[in-house]
Amino acid sequence: MVTDMPVRGAPGMRGRLGELCYSSGLLTPLQRVRAWWQRDLRILAYHRVMPLPDPATYAFDMELISTPPEEFREQMRWIARHFRPMRLTDIVEALDAGEVLPPDTVAVTFDDGYDDNYHVAAPILDEVGVPATFFVSTGHLDSGRPYGYDWLVHMILVTAAPRLELPELGIDIALPPDRDSRRRIAGNVLLRMKWLDALAQTAMTERLEHEWNLPSVDARPAACRPMTWDQAREMSGAGFEFGSHGVHHRMLARLPQDVMEREIRESKTTLDRELGTPSILMSYPVGGDRAYSDAVIAATRNAGFRLACSYVCGTNPEPGVNRYALNRLPVEANMGPGWFAAMLALPRLMSYPTTRHEAHPPQAQPCSR
Ligand SMILES: [Zn+2]
DSSP states (O other): OBOSSOOOOOOHHHHHHHHHHHHTTOHHHHHHHHHHHOOOBEEEEEOEEOOOBOTTTOOSOGGGEEEOHHHHHHHHHHHHHHSEEOOHHHHHHHHHTTOOOOTTEEEEEEEEOBTHIIIIIHHHHHHHTOOOEEEEOHHHHHHOOOOHHHHHHHHHHHOOOSEEEEGGGTEEEEOOSSHHHHHHHHHHHHHHHTTSOHHHHHHHHHHHHHHHTOOOGGGOOGGGOBOOHHHHHHHHHTTOEEEEOOSSOOOGGGSOHHHHHHHHHHHHHHHHHHHSSOOOEEEOSSOSTTTOOHHHHHHHHHTTOOEEEEEEESOBSSTTTSTTSEEEEEOOTTOOHHHHHHHHHSHHHHSOTTOSOOSSOOOSSTTOO
8 A cells, every 4th residue: 555645754953954955055056166175976875766655554674665756756857957977887987997087976776676676766767867777686586586684574564473582683572563663673673683694694584484484485475576687688778787786685794705705706697697798786785884895895806896886875085996895875765855965965964874884783682571
């Protein structure tokens, strides 16, 4: 079910300040002044583009919805009018040639490979004339299976089990009937499980699925469907770029070295074969500072990738220096048009504050009761 009333978190101080700068007409002059002394590459990071569903009935992770379609269209129009949208492949060429990127260069990227990227985002990008890169987890396009973290949230939202018991995370909690409370619990689980190694994360999800006797991940509900290779080929043929987001969407730095290298190599082999062009772009799954490492960067470079994005929030004043760990600006559904525009004009001040990962694991106790 889809409501007309988007349910969003409060925009907070950044959002209000952004809207104020936007409505006062200050943003464009501020952006021009900034461009005199700061030429940084801005890369926007999206996941899903879809109408905001009613959280009381929607059975998947709301946090993956970056923006609804109409706002996405306005965002793309904004960057087409005020910035210089550029393909990541052209950025690679410019970096290889030692060229300085033009001021106000913006790249648009998507992680995971949900099928709304094909049905919703691509037609809007096409209409507005903005290029974009889609980073897909190749194993999910192969199998059609939902992405692991989204599926875990789904299970916690729908299970009839009275308790959530995750000894791996020190969690043993009664499951309340309402979805809001369950969403908070699921969010906490996602935060904590990213401190486990990646194979333990998969094992935990599979154990819950088995214990709770839920419809198998093979049920493949439409609401969390990856795009197909046919859709990806059609988008690629229309000029959109594709890159790797691993095979199984695992945190690469939390895998044994040989498995990590295989994830990177195999994702490239599959992309090259399915799309018929050499894949040179990578985005590390999860992408925070614990999801990649020097070893992951080395394996990415050795596999033939020539640029890689993290999910660390920020811009890139010298993209030639961190071309294998480029910062991005995540777009979140509670950003109004003013906040979005302000984030692009003044990214250091206005970017979304959620993507820096905490330096220590979350305490084990507060989630138990
Ligand atoms: Zn991802």
